[in-house]
Amino acid sequence: MLIKCPWCGDRSLAEFSYQGDATIIRPSDPLSLSDNQWNEYLNLRNNPKGWHDEIWQHLNGCRKHFKARRNVVTHEIADTKPMDGSLQGGRS
Amino acid sequence: MNNPQIPQYRLPEGGRIDRSRPLSFSFNGRAYVGYQGDTLASALLANGVHLIARSFKYHRPRGIMSAGSEEPCAMVTMRQGSRIEPNIRATQIELYEGLVANSQNCWPSVNFDLQAIINKVSRFLPSGFYYKTFKWPKFLWMSYEKVIRHAAGMGKVATLPDPDHYDHMHAYCDVLVVGGGPAGLMAAKSAAASGARVMLADEQAEFGGTLCGRAEKISNKPAMDWVARVRDELAARPDVTLLPRTVVASYYDHNMLVLNQRTGEHLPTAEGFTPRQRIWKVWAKQVVLATGAIERPLVFGNNDLPGVMLTGAVQTYISQYGVLAGKNAVIFTNNDSAYDAAAHMHDNGIKIAAIIDNRKQTSPAAQKLSDRGILIFNNHVVYQAVGSKHVRGVNISPLNENGDKLSGGNIKIDCDLLCMSGGWTPSVHLFSQARGKLRWHETLTTFIPEKSFQQERSAGSCKGVWGLSDCLKGGAKAGAEAAKAAGFTKTRALKTPAASNHDMGDIRALWRVPQPPRSQTKRFIDFQDDVATSDIELAAREGYRSVELTKRYTTLGMGTDQGKTSNINGLAVLSEELGKHIPEVGLTTFRPPYTAQTLGAISGPERGGHFAPTRRSPVHDWHVSTGASFMPAGLWMRPAYYQQPGETMWDAIYRETKHVRSHVGLVDVSSLGKIDLQGKDSAEFLNRCYINGFAKLPVGKCRYGVMLRDDGMVFDDGTVSRLAENHFMMTTTTAKAGPVLQYLEYLLDVVWPELDVHVVSATEQWCAIAVAGPKSRELLSRITDIDMSNEAFEFMGVRQGNICDVPGRIYRISFSGELAYEIGVPSDWGLHVWESLMTAGKDLKVSPYGLEAMSILRIEKGHIVGAELNGRTTADDLGFAAMISTRKPFMGQRSLRKPALLEGERKQLVGLISLDGKTPIPRGAQIVVNPDGPTPVAMLGEVTSNCYSPHVENHIGLAIVKRGRQRIDEILWATSPLTKQRVRVKLCSPHFIDPQGERLRG
Missing domain, CATH: 3.30.70.1400 (Aminomethyltransferase beta-barrel domains)
Structure with missing residues (x-):
């Protein structure tokens, strides 16, 4: 399987490391959150069937993190973008 | 013709063998001769050897049924000693000089196997027999199992290390063509013509696929001339990679395929730089599957006798190897493909005693044979083969009107070869692995590819296309399509040469040949696993409805051949039993690999010291030369202790520990x-x-x-x-x-x-050396221009300067609790600085110490390591509450307010000391109030670190204990029921030495 690093291009899956759900944003002021809100951020994750926006790291390459829109059923990757980019494509 | 050198079943000429290179080999201790280009199977058949193996469950005699990787019967143990390898198909072994092979699963010999008695009682051994019989009493299963496993042998594996080496390759291509038969070759040619990077892999040593074993013509010349020309054209292209002897085993997501190339299996031993096998991981933009088809056996009584063979295989033995599998054949078929074969056999001198065809009408293909004077029985079946260790004849009978019963009028026909053809099954294994969807084709009576999910397409007979001309055209089209899909614009399907286009005619499905009343004769479906029709029928009677469950209950298709010859027959029999249409019952899942893979090939070069990289410090060689004992720390090799002559391990460790507290020591902390x-x-x-x-x-x-x-x-x-x-x-x-x-x-x-x-x-750029002990300052002041005085260089200070004439850094930090420094110098200078320190400190008695001493020193000081930082401890648990800032946000801060972290029962870091002063504290022991109390004994905590402390002169430890800090001075037990050790311990502060830190700051 090849994954396209936004900086290095197509590279083998073996060079990459999955780093979590890209739709989860760390709260900027955690101390203002209730226990439930903090729990929501820290522990709760959706488990969608189909397309999913994820964070990957090009661990054995440039080591940058980036976003990938991946279909968790077919493993297709519709798009990869730098962390501040916006993912395109993929049927939802 | 009477040349004594030519074995009795070898044709005087013909075949793709090299008759100028005879090869001697041994089978079951007897010497035989074959030729370069033979397989073990063809060489044995040439010598008239048919009895190859004993079957898995019933120890029935088994011979050679096929000529390829679908072979379910002829499994042997190859080679000897450290290279011994069981369960190899004789049909896949290329002959080499000195080859040694032996039958397996028989004793004392394949010809006289004592366990064949099992066959006599086989009707008492139905599916699930072992589960049903040996379930009581439960505790005896372990003893039963040993005996059963011995009886159901599959050969023995080598117990010695494998002396060969194996290779892994990674490759990328535009189009990977799987299969080098007519369709595959045309596909590769078309794809390559468009400029695509092409890889062509074929299981056999020679390209050509089925053509290797047929008397076909292409452009009115022998088909193999065309094969050779196409192969040479492809080989001449720099962007084409030809991989003969390479099975495409697995098809994974994103068009990643795994190939196994048998680089050295055809050699006596793979020597020098030649690996025995090579695994290719190929990322292909597009794939063309031209994997061909496998002939199906027919399911009649004693269809497993040696001498009962697939019809196409008999042709292959003639054309490819110049070998006659018999001299007087009966052919049993339900389709037209057997008539081409019959003509082929007849042309090469095999007497055709009769052709038995279950179809009612004589087809045009049959008519040609009839014109030669060959006897054809329509609407007849072979219901039983006769013979004990080889087929001697067949019993045939006409069918009734429905074709489901024999209608009497039995005839016996003598023969020494029985060819069967139950139609052909497209090899859709890789297509299915790639999640492709199959469709049941009623007239072809088989599943064919319908919808692809990955970037692949099928061509040729793996798609249910039988005629040679159609296969060539289909291949050309698929190759061009693949190149186009891979982004090449100048693509076109190349023109294909003239060839025959015979199909199979109308097949009359015959999944089970009816038997005479009260017949107990077994009709085998899965030959490798000894699954007969009776097993499937029993499963259906016992309520099995799902094909997946029936498979597991009866072991149908679960052998190392993964049911290549048995899947469709088994499925059809089950659906007949259930009264359902075949596609309603469904097909079992094809899983990788297509053929069995060796563990050696899978691990490849990654074994022994190459399993993972070894990380060594820049000072490593010095440690080795000083006689250090090493211990692994992750990938790192770190010195554990430096034993001196006459010392035990513990002598060395305690000497090093005391030396640091009294003099000065060096420890390599580069990791x-x-x-x-x-x-x-x-x-x-x-x-x-x-x-x-x-x-x-x-x-x-x-x-x-x-x-x-x-x-x-x-x-x-x-x-x-x-x-x-x-x-x-x-x-x-x-x-x-x-x-x-x-x-x-x-x-x-x-x-x-x-x-x-x-x-x-x-990490790798800096060599780090800790210099610890009361004389460390004295030592360092001799080798650096940095002012080492306590006033100029305070505790927790960092200085940069020259160290042993090398630019570096000194950090005044201490892990041991002594006055200590850590030196950092560029790695290339690490050894120089280490050696200079040893020389400069000779009169100070500077001495190296290892990880063991360092560990004791840090336990004495109460410093924590991974055992305490175990992912379940908080900063407060470990005594760092005072460090937690309240004036800034930091990672993890919000979680410190979680209720679970605030409750008063958390486990806290404490020190332990052995109460009697002499009993060691067991590693990993539980801290309890009363180890003899009623179970379950409440566990208050656990020992995380333990050692004998030369400083305290007692056994000490660190532990994480519930409300530990409030329990200081309490006397509890540390107990380890696993090792049957226990000791009374007193809880104390984890700082056993210098709690005020005067040594560090002095």
């Missing part, structure tokens, strides 16, 4: 993680990462820091030194060097991209 941080926001970043403050750390100072995960548990600890305003050096534990760097990178990329900080690992 500790080192991360270099630069950028104007570095101080702010560190401030957010650690529980304690780093913003105001002055240049030239270092500070101990504790890092939490966002869930509030301690992640790692280490020191951070400020080398310049915007330049820091962080150390981590050896184990967490990688994870901490990754964590920092994550925070900078994902959480705080606005921070201007760059982090990079510097």
Whole structure:
């Protein structure tokens, strides 16, 4: 399987490391959150069937993190973008 | 013709063997001769040897049924000694000089196998027999199992290390063509003509597929001439890779396929740089599957007798190997493909005693044979083969009107070869592995590819296309399509040469040949696993409805051949039993690999010392030459202790420990993680990462820091030194060097991209040497221009300067609790500095110490390591509450308010001391009030570190104990029921030495 690093291009899956759900944003002021809100951020994750926006790291390459829109059923990757980019494509 | 050199079943000429290169080989201890180009199977048949093996369950005699990787019967044990390998198909073994093969699963010999008695009682051994019979009494199963396993043998594996080596390759291509038969060759040719990078893999040593074993013509010349020309054209192209002897075993997501190339299996031994096998991982933009089809056996009584063979295989033995599988054949078929074969056999001198065809009408193909004077029985079946260790004849009978019963009028026909053809099954294994959807084709009576899910297409007979001309055209089209899909614009399907186009005619499905009343004769479906029709019928009677469950209950298709010859027959019999249409019952899942793979090939070069890289410090060679004993720490090899003559291991460890406390010692700490941080926001970043403050750390100072995960548990600890305003050096534990760097990178990329900080690992770039002991200052002052006085270089100070004439850094930090420094120099100078320190400190009796002594020193000081930083301890648990800043946000801060972290029952770090002064504290022991109390005994905590302390002169330890800090001076038990050790311990402060830190600061 090849994954396209936004900086290095197509590279083998073996060079990459999955780093979590890209739709989860760390709260900027955690101390203002209730226990439930903090729990929501820290522990709760959706488990969608189909397309999913994820964070990957090009661990054995440039080591940058980036976003990938991946279909968790077919493993297709519709798009990869730098962390501040916006993912395109993929049927939802 | 009467040349004694030519074995009796070898044709005087013909075949693709090299008759100028005879090869001697041994089978079951007897010497035989074959030729270069033979397989073990063809060479044995040439010598008239048909009895190859005993079957898995019933020990029935088995011969050679096929000529390829679908072979379910002829499995042998190859080679000897450390290269011995069981369960290899004789049909896939290329002959070489001196080959040694033996039958397996028989004793004392394949010809006289005592366990064949099992066959006599086989009707008492139905599916599930073992589960049903040996289930009581439960405790005896272990004894039963041993006996059963011995009886159901599959050969023995080598117990010695494998002397051969195996290779792994990674490759990328535009079009991968699987199969080098007519369709595959045309596909490769068309794809290559468009400029695509093409890989063509075929299981056999020679390209040509079925053509190798047929008397076909292409453009009115022998088909193999065309094959040779296409192969040479392809080989001449620099962007085409030809891979003969290469099975495409697995098809994974994203068009990644795994191939196994038998680089050295055809050689006596793969020597020099030749690997025995090579695994290719190929990422293909597009794939053409031209994997061909496999002939189906017919399911009649004793269809497993040696001498009962697939019809196409008999042709292959003639054309490819010049071998007659018999001299007087009966052919049993339900389709037209057998008539081409009959003509082929007849042309080569095999007498055709009769052709038995279950179809009612004589087909045009049959008419030609009839014109030759060959006897054809329509609407007849072979219901039983006759013979004990080889087929001697057949019993045939007409069918009734419905074709489901024999209608009497039996005839016996003598023969020494029975060819069967039940139609052909497309090899859709890879297509299915690629999640392709199959469709049941009623007239072809088989499943064919319908819809692809990956970037692949099928061509030729794996798609249910039988005629040679159609296969060539289909291949040309598929190759052009694949190239186009891979992005090549100048693509076209090449013109294909003239060839025959015979199909199979109308097949009359015949899944089970009816038997005379009360017949007990077994009709085998899965020959490798000894699954007969009776087993499937029993499963259906017992309520099995799902094909997947029936498969597991009867073991149908679960052998190493994965049911290549049995899948469709088994499925059809089950659906007949259930009264359902075949596609309603469904097909079992095809899983990788297509053929069995060796563990040697899978592990490849990654074994022994090559399994993982070994990390060595720059001083490693010195440690070796000094006789250090090493211990692994992750991938690192670290000196554990330096034993001197006459010392035991513990003598050495305690000597090193005491020496540090009284003199000065050196320990190599190069494996500790080192991360270099630069950028104007570095101080702010560190401030957010650690529980304690780093913003105001002055240049030239270092500070101990504790890092939490966002869930509030301690992640790692280490020191951070400020080398310049915007330049820091962080150390981590050896184990967490990688994870901490990754964590920092994550925070900078994902959480705080606005921070201007760059982090990079510097672990390998710096050699780190800790110099510890009361004389460490004296030693260092001799080798550096840095002012080492206590006033100029305070505790937790960092200085840069010359060390042994090398630019480096000195950190005044201590892990041992003694006056100590850590030196950092560029790795290339590490050995020089280490050796210079040893020389400069000779009169101070400087001595190296290892990981064992370092561990005792840190336990005495109460310093924590991975055992305490176990992912379940908080900063407060470990006694760092005072370090937690309240004036800034940091990672994990919010979690510290979680109710679970605030409750009063948390386990806290304490010291332990053996109460009687002599009993050791067992490793990993539980801390309990009363080990003899009623079970379950309440466990208050556990020992995390333990040692004998030369300083305390007693056994001490660290433990994590519920409300431990309130229990100081309590006397409890440390008990280890696993090792049957227990000791009374007194809880104390974890600081066994110098709790005020006077030694460090002095």
